[in-house]
Amino acid sequence: MVDATLAAIAQPAHTDADAAHRALRQPLAQRRYALEIRQHMGWRLQALILAAALLVGLAISAAILVAAGVPADELANEFVMQTFFDGQNFRAVLFQAAPMILVGLAGSLAFRARFWNLGLEGQMVWGAIGATAVSMWQIGPEPLRLPLMFAAAIGCGLLWVLGPAWLKIRLGVNEIISTLMLNYMAANFLLHLVYGSWKDPKDNFPYSPQFRTFERLPEIGAGVSSAIVLAAVVALFAWWLVGVSRAGLYLRFVDANPRVAHANGVPVRRTIYGAVLLSGAMAGLAGFAVASGQEGRLTQAFYQGYGFSGILIAFLARNNPLAAAMVALLVAALFVTGRSLQVFYQVPFSMVQLIQAIIVVCVAASDFFIRHRLRRVGGEQAQ
Amino acid sequence: MSGSIVLNWLASTPDFAVPYALAALGLIISERAGVLSLGAEGLMLVGALAGIGAQIALGQPAVSLVLAMLAASAVSLLFAVMVIWLRVNQVIAGLALVFFCQGLTSLVGSLAEWTNHATDGIGSMALWPLSLLPGAGRLFEQNAMVWLTLPIFLAVAWFLSRTSAGLRLRAVGENPQAADAAGIRVTLWRLGAVLAGSALVGLAGAYISVVSTKLWIAGMTGGRGWIAVGLVIFARWSPWKALVGALLFGCIEALIPQLAAAGVQLPQYFVMMTPYAVTLGVMIWVALARRGGDDEPGALGQPYVREERR
Numbered sequence: 239m240v241d242a243t244l245a246a247i248a249q250p251a252h253t254d255a256d257a258a259h260r261a262l263r264q265p266l267a268q269r270r271y272a273l274e275i276r277q278h279m280g281w282r283l284q285a286l287i288l289a290a291a292l293l294v295g296l297a298i299s300a301a302i303l304v305a306a307g308v309p310a311d312e313l314a315n316e317f318v319m320q321t322f323f324d325g326q327n328f329r330a331v332l333f334q335a336a337p338m339i340l341v342g343l344a345g346s347l348a349f350r351a352r353f354w355n356l357g358l359e360g361q362m363v364w365g366a367i368g369a370t371a372v373s374m375w376q377i378g379p380e381p382l383r384l385p386l387m388f389a390a391a392i393g394c395g396l397l398w399v400l401g402p403a404w405l406k407i408r409l410g411v412n413e414i415i416s417t418l419m420l421n422y423m424a425a426n427f428l429l430h431l432v433y434g435s436w437k438d439p440k441d442n443f444p445y446s447p448q449f450r451t452f453e454r455l456p457e458i459g460a461g462v463s464s465a466i467v468l469a470a471v472v473a474l475f476a477w478w479l480v481g482v483s484r485a486g487l488y489l490r491f492v493d494a495n496p497r498v499a500h501a502n503g504v505p506v507r508r509t510i511y512g513a514v515l516l517s518g519a520m521a522g523l524a525g526f527a528v529a530s531g532q533e534g535r536l537t538q539a540f541y542q543g544y545g546f547s548g549i550l551i552a553f554l555a556r557n558n559p560l561a562a563a564m565v566a567l568l569v570a571a572l573f574v575t576g577r578s579l580q581v582f583y584q585v586p587f588s589m590v591q592l593i594q595a596i597i598v599v600c601v602a603a604s605d606f607f608i609r610h611r612l613r614r615v616g617g618e619q620a621q
Numbered sequence: 622m623s624g625s626i627v628l629n630w631l632a633s634t635p636d637f638a639v640p641y642a643l644a645a646l647g648l649i650i651s652e653r654a655g656v657l658s659l660g661a662e663g664l665m666l667v668g669a670l671a672g673i674g675a676q677i678a679l680g681q682p683a684v685s686l687v688l689a690m691l692a693a694s695a696v697s698l699l700f701a702v703m704v705i706w707l708r709v710n711q712v713i714a715g716l717a718l719v720f721f722c723q724g725l726t727s728l729v730g731s732l733a734e735w736t737n738h739a740t741d742g743i744g745s746m747a748l749w750p751l752s753l754l755p756g757a758g759r760l761f762e763q764n765a766m767v768w769l770t771l772p773i774f775l776a777v778a779w780f781l782s783r784t785s786a787g788l789r790l791r792a793v794g795e796n797p798q799a800a801d802a803a804g805i806r807v808t809l810w811r812l813g814a815v816l817a818g819s820a821l822v823g824l825a826g827a828y829i830s831v832v833s834t835k836l837w838i839a840g841m842t843g844g845r846g847w848i849a850v851g852l853v854i855f856a857r858w859s860p861w862k863a864l865v866g867a868l869l870f871g872c873i874e875a876l877i878p879q880l881a882a883a884g885v886q887l888p889q890y891f892v893m894m895t896p897y898a899v900t901l902g903v904m905i906w907v908a909l910a911r912r913g914g915d916d917e918p919g920a921l922g923q924p925y926v927r928e929e930r931r
């Protein structure tokens with residue numbers, strides 16, 4: 239029954255002209271298999287395919303690492319045991335996860351509005367600059383300093399994405415290019431600050447003076463920064479926003495088809511603006527989480543790699559906020575492992591980037607098997 | 622005095638313009654066939670690394686440039702399989718390609734110890750009668766790749782607009798369903814366009830490492846691939862407009878060292894922002910000036926799925 243329907247769906251695509259063209263070249267009997275679009279696949283099988291893709295990706299990455307000179311048994315030990323089962327390293331993963339979760343959420347929110355926000359790094363830079371400005375200029379009394387830095391990071395991240403959002407919605411300017419160009423501009427402005435007027439007068443290194451204790455995100459337990467709590471709260475907020483609230487419903491309409499959504503009275507523009515600006519705000523918070531939660535100052539290259547990680551996390555999590563938080567933990571583990579490999583085996587940090595890209599390629603390719611299937615055709619027809 | 626600065630500026634412009642021109646031309650080939658190629662930044666890096674590697678090993682610039690083209694084509698095969706056969710979203714596949722190449726090139730570059738390894742590139746070639754002109758003659762002393770860029774542009778422009786093969790390629794990008802019905806093998810044409818386009822993007826990258834700077838540094842393309850993607854939109858997918866755009870960008874980039882040499886004090890990092898700011902400005906200008914006719918290939922960025930009736 240189902241197969242008959244599928245065959246009926248698959249059939250019309252082979253047009254007469256196409257069939258005639260093929261008949262000239264080869265006997266039909268040779269074409270035993272046809273590709274067709276699957277209508278549905280159970281979630282268990284989908285999860286299985288996804289897991290297999292992840293495994294293939296990790297296996298390829300492991301092979302590359304071994305080729306680059308890391309002993310194979312050390313690799314398993316390093317990644318699985320050290321990262322997840324060692325208390326100190328697990329805390330390092332949590333430490334690293336906070337900005338990861340925030341950029342992942344930022345990416346998924348914008349992609350839900352069909353806006354390719356590739357400017358996560360630039361918005362992160364501006365978030366960190368905003369927070370640092372509050373510290374540098376000592377704005378507000380001490381107990382209010384941290385909330386003010388938080389607000390400044392949100393505001394700066396949001397403003398840096400406002401331009402591309404407006405250009406895209408008003409003028410149709412391609413947001414992929416505009417947000418990327420703004421990344422490079424933000425990065426150069428950051429260098430201008432840390433090599434210029436914001437340079438630490440104590441040792442003349444290219445970073446801002448250290449934040450004071452009350453300007454840093456406090457630890458909530460031994461070695462665990464409250465940045466992870468902040469990230470968890472934002473993840474819950476994002477989950478509520480896209481899953482429960484009216485705005486989330488609008489967002490799903492816009493994602494499915496902006497024109498139909500508009501015809502049904504959904505405020506399309508406002509929904510897109512809202513999602514994109516929130517995306518920028520979350521990326522700004524990620525910058526705040528690195529500056530105040532990790533480094534304790536504004537440094538020159540803290541943002542590198544987060545933009546792609548955010549896109550990867552959003553893509554792997556299918557733009558689902560809670561899934562994004564989980565994937566972000568895994569990517570954070572990859573970062574931590576990468577750092578220790580860098581220290582012990584001189585493997586360049588770009589390896590982490592390469593592994594992420596390989597995983598994305600594998601998962602993206604596995605999608606094909608979720609969406610398509612091969613079906614035997616034509617055996618008896620041909621005779 | 623000021624006259625010689627202008628001459629120096631103009632004489633150094635082609636060196637900055639060639640990478641933009643070649644990369645944009647490669648992207649035009651691929652995008653005319655309907656494949657949105659966001660991977661340019663990564664493929665340029667592959668070309669740059671392969672070029673310098675071959676240059677260090679063999680010392681033959683011409684061979685290095687060809688090998689760089691082949692390397693970029695080979696890596697783009699991964700992208701082609703993803704978007705043409707596996708029908709992966711072209712934006713995701715392009716981004717993954719960029720980060721794959723960034724990781725791969727910096728890994729290989731550091732393992733092979735090619736970083737900061739200076740090589741001798743190719744010398745300049747004077748275009749004979751014109752180079753004898755007093756003063757302006759200097760403009761006609763450029764390296765061989767600069768002179769080679771013009772015939773490459775002529776050939777591609779002629780191919781795309783004057784040959785039946787070019788017509789087929791454009792048909793595949795404009796309306797793959799109709800092209801398929803007319804017996805054009807959509808997947809093969811798209812594959813060919815991606816491989817050929819990527820070869821030119823790889824050549825653009827190799828120009829930067831082998832001809833211009835004569836050394837390799839990880840991430841040395843510094844966003845030029847993205848600027849080329851923007852340049853293609855500015856050029857409305859036309860090779861000649863892309864050449865004009867590349868010259869414009871070359872002029873702007875060439876101006877910066879000339880101003881510095883003339884002793885003009887400019888804030889360094891703001892100066893380094895200019896190519897990106899100009900790209901953004903150009904994108905806005907294109908959006909404002911867009912007239913009725915839209916030259917964007919009709920099926921740009923859409924996978925061709927024969928099994929799906931649209």
